[in-house]
Amino acid sequence: MKEKFYILLKEHFINLESKLNQLDAVIGDGDHGSTLLKGLSAIPNSELPPDKAFKAETGGASGSLFSILIGAIDKGIENSSNFGEFLTNASNRISMIGEAKEGDKTMLDALIPAAKASLNDPKNSLEEASLAAREGAKKTVTMPAKKGRAKYVENAGIGHMDPGAFSTSEIISFVCNYIRIENEKTL
Amino acid sequence: MKKLYNTKNAMPDDMIDGFVQAYPNIVKKGKNNRIVLRTKQKDPEKVSLIIGNGSGHEPIAMGFVGEGILDANIVGDVFTAPSSDLILEGIKESYSKSGTILLISRHEGDVINGKAACLDAQDEGMDVRPLLMYDDISSAPKGHEEDRRGAAGTIFIYKILGAAAEDNMTIDELMMLGERVRSNTRTLGVAINSGISPITNEEMFSLPKDEVFIGMGVHGEPGVARRKLGAVNDLVSFMMDRILEDKEIKPENNVIVLINGMGGTTLMELYSVFNEVSIYLKNKKIFNSSPMIGSFSTTQETAGFSISILIPDEIMLKFWRAPHSSPNFPLIL
Numbered sequence: 001m002k003e004k005f006y007i008l009l010k011e012h013f014i015n016l017e018s019k020l021n022q023l024d025a026v027i028g029d030g031d032h033g034s035t036l037l038k039g040l041s042a043i044p045n046s047e048l049p050p051d052k053a054f055k056a057e058t059g060g061a062s063g064s065l066f067s068i069l070i071g072a073i074d075k076g077i078e079n080s081s082n083f084g085e086f087l088t089n090a091s092n093r094i095s096m097i098g099e100a101k102e103g104d105k106t107m108l109d110a111l112i113p114a115a116k117a118s119l120n121d122p123k124n125s126l127e128e129a130s131l132a133a134r135e136g137a138k139k140t141v142t143m144p145a146k147k148g149r150a151k152y153v154e155n156a157g158i159g160h161m162d163p164g165a166f167s168t169s170e171i172i173s174f175v176c177n178y179i180r181i182e183n184e185k186t187l
Numbered sequence: 188m189k190k191l192y193n194t195k196n197a198m199p200d201d202m203i204d205g206f207v208q209a210y211p212n213i214v215k216k217g218k219n220n221r222i223v224l225r226t227k228q229k230d231p232e233k234v235s236l237i238i239g240n241g242s243g244h245e246p247i248a249m250g251f252v253g254e255g256i257l258d259a260n261i262v263g264d265v266f267t268a269p270s271s272d273l274i275l276e277g278i279k280e281s282y283s284k285s286g287t288i289l290l291i292s293r294h295e296g297d298v299i300n301g302k303a304a305c306l307d308a309q310d311e312g313m314d315v316r317p318l319l320m321y322d323d324i325s326s327a328p329k330g331h332e333e334d335r336r337g338a339a340g341t342i343f344i345y346k347i348l349g350a351a352a353e354d355n356m357t358i359d360e361l362m363m364l365g366e367r368v369r370s371n372t373r374t375l376g377v378a379i380n381s382g383i384s385p386i387t388n389e390e391m392f393s394l395p396k397d398e399v400f401i402g403m404g405v406h407g408e409p410g411v412a413r414r415k416l417g418a419v420n421d422l423v424s425f426m427m428d429r430i431l432e433d434k435e436i437k438p439e440n441n442v443i444v445l446i447n448g449m450g451g452t453t454l455m456e457l458y459s460v461f462n463e464v465s466i467y468l469k470n471k472k473i474f475n476s477s478p479m480i481g482s483f484s485t486t487q488e489t490a491g492f493s494i495s496i497l498i499p500d501e502i503m504l505k506f507w508r509a510p511h512s513s514p515n516f517p518l519i520l
Contacts, residue, residue, distance in 0.1 A: 056272055060300075098299055
């Protein structure tokens with residue numbers, strides 16, 4: 001089941017690659033979509049756990065941060081009732097490593113609301129997390145960047161969605177939908 | 188612009204090969220070619236002190252591996268932090284049962300990958316602590332010291348902690364000593380001509396002929412302000428005023444001065460800069476001893492320098508002056 005999930009997730013990001021690269025070109029070096037796709041493509045055939053396979057392939061700082069998110073969704077697929085807890089642990093770890101918090105225009109602006117929503121409403125955990133992640137990503141459009149290269153560009157990226165928040169919201173909603181569909185199948 | 192290499196990608200590896208062949212009694216390569224270790228087994232009871240950094244800034248930090256300073260350096264691509272997996276390998280190869288301190292000069296990629304590697308190592312049961320280093324007063328205002336970048340003043344931490352670890356200080360004591368050195372260190376840099384990026388073969392910034400950038404990043408990030416170059420005594424006074432505004436130094440105090448060239452500034456110029464710093468301090472009735480002058484934390488052939496000031500206590504001074512055997516660290520007298 002997990003192997004199939006990672007193949008589907010990779011295919012989803014094949015479709016998103018150029019959009020993510022374009023978003024990243026405004027505030028960074030324009031390779032966020034390609035970097036994520038590279039890491040996700042390494043997962044299905046690797047002997048390493050998904051988060052480690054992803055990190056080994058991507059190498060850079062964003063690889064270190066996103067591999068933590070991959071580790072959380074990997075646990076979520078196995079044990080969806082604790083999804084909120086996994087997302088919360090991941091967001092704490094990313095926040096500590098990246099020295100960032102909610103509102104800094106980063107992937108945390110999608111991840112933290114998703115983790116909170118999922119904890120607040122365990123019954124509808126997956127729907128709520130998915131919705132909150134997407135809304136959180138949208139909110140980054142009006143934020144000035146506080147971290148990364150984005151803070152040095154004109155207006156600190158105001159007017160553009162943060163590519164890391166967008167990709168995070170896509171990963172979270174994709175995994176939420178996948179688990180829901182799988183759960184319905186087994187009912 | 189011209190640069191000497193076989194291929195761009197091979198530059199860090201070719202450099203490491205040359206370095207370890209030049210000093211086989213002091214340094215060797217680890218299992219991974221990008222990990223430089225001490226040849227002589229360090230005392231297994233001693234805390235190990237290691238750092239990862241992008242290449243292109245030599246001799247930092249590879250050149251400071253050796254007895255009395257660093258136990259290992261993890262070398263990334265040019266101007267690129269090593270991956271957290273590579274840093275984790277470096278931690279494992281130099282791990283001590285008394286613990287390991289990973290020094291992190293505060294730049295985003297180094298912080299993220301370094302902290303991630305420490306967490307991974309801690310998950311595996313190792314006592315590995317990250318020590319963030321920041322000293323560049325131009326990168327964040329007074330009161331926001333924790334947001335500052337690491338610059339040449341981080342060398343004080345390398346040397347003092349390295350000697351203290353050799354003296355069998357515990358990991359807790361070393362972390363506290365490192366934090367004390369950090370809070371007593373300030374650095375301000377200026378650049379007058381750009382170096383050439385080995386990645387693009389182009390200059391990293393441009394500047395009018397008679398101007399100087401104040402507050403230069405180690406990757407050619409633009410400075411925070413520009414001013415007319417003028418005479419060196421005038422420039423040094425301006426820089427020292429900024430440093431003393433940021434960190435008060437009272438008369439009769441003793442300081443250590445570190446003048447770091449950025450790669451394209453001559454020793455003739457650097458000693459002149461030190462002379463002006465000495466005169467400035469003397470006028471304020473501040474003593475200085477055991478200085479370090481040369482090009483240590485470089486950005487290719489960038490012309491410029493930084494002034495770092497440490498207000499040492501007795502312990503810091505003792506370890507700063509302690510003997511060492513690393514290939515590119517100078518004599519401290």
